[in-house]
Amino acid sequence: MVELGRVLRWTMLASVPVVFGLPTSARAATRPHVIIVVPEPRSALIEQALLLIRGELIAVGLGAEIRGDLPSSTAASDGAYGSLQLEDDGTETRISAASPAGEAIVTSVDDRTAEADAEVIAVRAVETLRAAVLQYAKQHREGLPEVVSGFARLPKTEPAPTRPPERQAARVPWLQLFVGPELAWEPRLTPNLGARAGVDLGPRWGFVAAAFESTLYRFRADAAAGDAEISRRALSLALGARFQPVKSWEIGTRAGAGYAIYSVAGRAAPGFRAVSRDHASPLALLGVGAAYYPLPALGVYLDLGGAVALDAASVLIAGEERTTLDRPSLEISSGVAICLF
Numbered sequence: 001m002v003e004l005g006r007v008l009r010w011t012m013l014a015s016v017p018v019v020f021g022l023p024t025s026a027r028a029a030t031r032p033h034v035i036i037v038v039p040e041p042r043s044a045l046i047e048q049a050l051l052l053i054r055g056e057l058i059a060v061g062l063g064a065e066i067r068g069d070l071p072s073s074t075a076a077s078d079g080a081y082g083s084l085q086l087e088d089d090g091t092e093t094r095i096s097a098a099s100p101a102g103e104a105i106v107t108s109v110d111d112r113t114a115e116a117d118a119e120v121i122a123v124r125a126v127e128t129l130r131a132a133v134l135q136y137a138k139q140h141r142e143g144l145p146e147v148v149s150g151f152a153r154l155p156k157t158e159p160a161p162t163r164p165p166e167r168q169a170a171r172v173p174w175l176q177l178f179v180g181p182e183l184a185w186e187p188r189l190t191p192n193l194g195a196r197a198g199v200d201l202g203p204r205w206g207f208v209a210a211a212f213e214s215t216l217y218r219f220r221a222d223a224a225a226g227d228a229e230i231s232r233r234a235l236s237l238a239l240g241a242r243f244q245p246v247k248s249w250e251i252g253t254r255a256g257a258g259y260a261i262y263s264v265a266g267r268a269a270p271g272f273r274a275v276s277r278d279h280a281s282p283l284a285l286l287g288v289g290a291a292y293y294p295l296p297a298l299g300v301y302l303d304l305g306g307a308v309a310l311d312a313a314s315v316l317i318a319g320e321e322r323t324t325l326d327r328p329s330l331e332i333s334s335g336v337a338i339c340l341f
Helices: 002-014 016-020 044-060 118-139 146-152
Strands: 033-037 063-067 080-088 092-098 105-110 175-185 192-201 206-215 219-223 226-243 249-268 276-295 298-309 314-317 320-324 329-339
Touching: 033 044, 044 063, 044 080, 044 092, 044 118, 044 146, 080 118, 092 118, 105 118, 118 146, 175 206, 175 298, 192 226, 192 329, 206 249, 219 314, 219 320, 226 276, 226 314, 249 298, 276 329
Parallel strands: 033 063, 033 080
Antiparallel strands: 080 092, 092 105, 175 192, 175 329, 192 206, 206 226, 219 226, 226 249, 249 276, 276 298, 298 329, 314 320
């Protein structure tokens, strides 16, 4: 079975000169090739090895230019990616392989051993040539023909694993002004429209906020004996914490204290006496809010807060309590934030 396989292999390789022919320099330059140098005269052993070598090169798509001596230039720009020299002195076959930019790799086969035949020489020659071409291929990956990298068995470079881009938090300004309308609820009174403005100062994770708020239209408490109109103005100072769940969005919470001034103007029905009073009280404050910054210097916010008066004022009409101010109160405000720096 071994002899039959060898006979079939030699029969196929015997057709190589007919199909491939002896390449001229013009033909070799049209595709990647190697230069095989075999001095004359050639022994039968070298001729057989040469057929096997050429067959192997053809199988991988490389051309072979056979010469009697080595040309002065074997640059890759000429299409030559390696050279192979075979010399047989009757006792030893010397094999030397080199690439355009590398030192020669030299090996030999002892012709006197029983294993030394054309196939052994061809295999040794091809592997030596492959090692030489690999040296060049490792240093010249860019633009290297695929047939050359395939013959050299050049390992493919795995792209470096790319790290997902780190989420960058949007810049939160250290100082910003805010202003907007406010809707307030007092116990047992209809909601009232007011305004709120202020400033907050602090880094990305926290802030100090100062604010002023005032009613634009007075609260109204009604009874058969008359009615009362109530206005409220307050100053506050709070400490807060904030974080950004996603870029350009901010969520914060705050707690602080304030000082409120209430003005109550009574109007009496016939038979009753109207009284007007002013009252002031310290406040305890708590709130949460969110903001979105579509532009670096501009944001919009929504805020929910509550207040409790420590010295609450009650509004009485004909001896009947109509409301107790800021016990507690609730405010919802929305507006714009102007980022200064």
